[in-house]
Amino acid sequence: MSRPVPKPSPPLNPSARPPARIVLIGPPAAGKTTVGRMLSEKLDVSMRDTDAMLVAKWGTIGDLFLVYGEDGFRDLERQTVDDAIQELVRRPGVVSLGGGAILHPDTRAQLKHPSVIVVLIDIDAETVATRINNNSRPLLNSESATALDRWRAIVKERTPLYHEVASVTVTASNAPPGAVVSRILEAIASVHTKSYLQDLAREPEQTPRTENQ
Numbered sequence: 527m528s529r530p531v532p533k534p535s536p537p538l539n540p541s542a543r544p545p546a547r548i549v550l551i552g553p554p555a556a557g558k559t560t561v562g563r564m565l566s567e568k569l570d571v572s573m574r575d576t577d578a579m580l581v582a583k584w585g586t587i588g589d590l591f592l593v594y595g596e597d598g599f600r601d602l603e604r605q606t607v608d609d610a611i612q613e614l615v616r617r618p619g620v621v622s623l624g625g626g627a628i629l630h631p632d633t634r635a636q637l638k639h640p641s642v643i644v645v646l647i648d649i650d651a652e653t654v655a656t657r658i659n660n661n662s663r664p665l666l667n668s669e670s671a672t673a674l675d676r677w678r679a680i681v682k683e684r685t686p687l688y689h690e691v692a693s694v695t696v697t698a699s700n701a702p703p704g705a706v707v708s709r710i711l712e713a714i715a716s717v718h719t720k721s722y723l724q725d726l727a728r729e730p731e732q733t734p735r736t737e738n739q
């Protein structure tokens with residue numbers, strides 16, 4: 527008669543750091559580019575910024591909005607984000623997205639890839655107020671509202687989408703970029719610990735074995 531014998535699990539090392547595949551999302555001027563660059567240096571991995579990729583390939587963001595409108599801009603942005611995330615899945619790195627990239631449903635679906643950790647950089651309006659007074663963000667330019675009011679309205683509308691795709695949320699309000707990087711590393715460590723504990727809790731595989739083995 528045979529009875530099941532638990533198969534030994536492979537050793538798990540909780541301190542081993544899994545390869546970093548990190549995507550930064552969040553409101554305009556939250557610090558995705560600045561923090562992403564610093565984070566990639568700290569982790570010694572590559573950094574891609576989808577706004578910078580768009581500009582390098584197609585021209586300034588202001589011109590793209592002028593010529594193609596927001597819908598045309600989003601199509602070009604989607605292609606760029608797709609390239610950046612496919613490359614991230616192939617090789618560890620950090621990708622900073624444009625503030626509105628998560629508006630595209632294909633991007634939200636792609637961000638659910640199991641090896642990608644999506645970090646939402648959260649920030650309050652008071653901290654952002656000092657950062658958005660130039661005219662570099664077309665969606666914040668309006669004749670009928672201040673840049674900060676536009677920012678508030680856009681962020682309110684997008685907040686459910688940011689949270690839909692975020693694996694972790696880190697606040698950047700009143701914190702220098704280095705402190706935001708440390709918060710991200712801590713938050714990511716807790717995601718890895720959680721998945722390690724889930725691995726431990728998983729039932730060991732049962733393999734049939736006979737009495738005389």
Ligand SMILES: Nc1ncnc2c1ncn2[C@@H]1O[C@H](COP(=O)(O)OP(=O)(O)OP(=O)(O)O)[C@@H](O)[C@H]1O
Nearest residue numbers: 553554555556557558559560624625657701702703
């Ligand atoms: N933690 C921080 N503390 C102080 N200043 C910051 C911090 N993070 C970013 N900044 C400054 O805020 C401005 C916007 O930062 P950054 O371009 O990194 O934001 P972003 O989220 O990438 O914006 P966008 O949505 O336009 O891509 C820059 O001038 C940057 O130097």
Ligand SMILES: O=C(O)C1=C[C@@H](O)[C@@H](O)[C@H](O)C1
Nearest residue numbers: 554577587624625626663664
């Ligand atoms: O929030 C947005 O919709 C945008 C943010 C920037 O990163 C740029 O991608 C562009 O200005 C649009």
Ligand SMILES: [Mg+2]
Nearest residue numbers: 558559577622
């Ligand atoms: Mg940026």
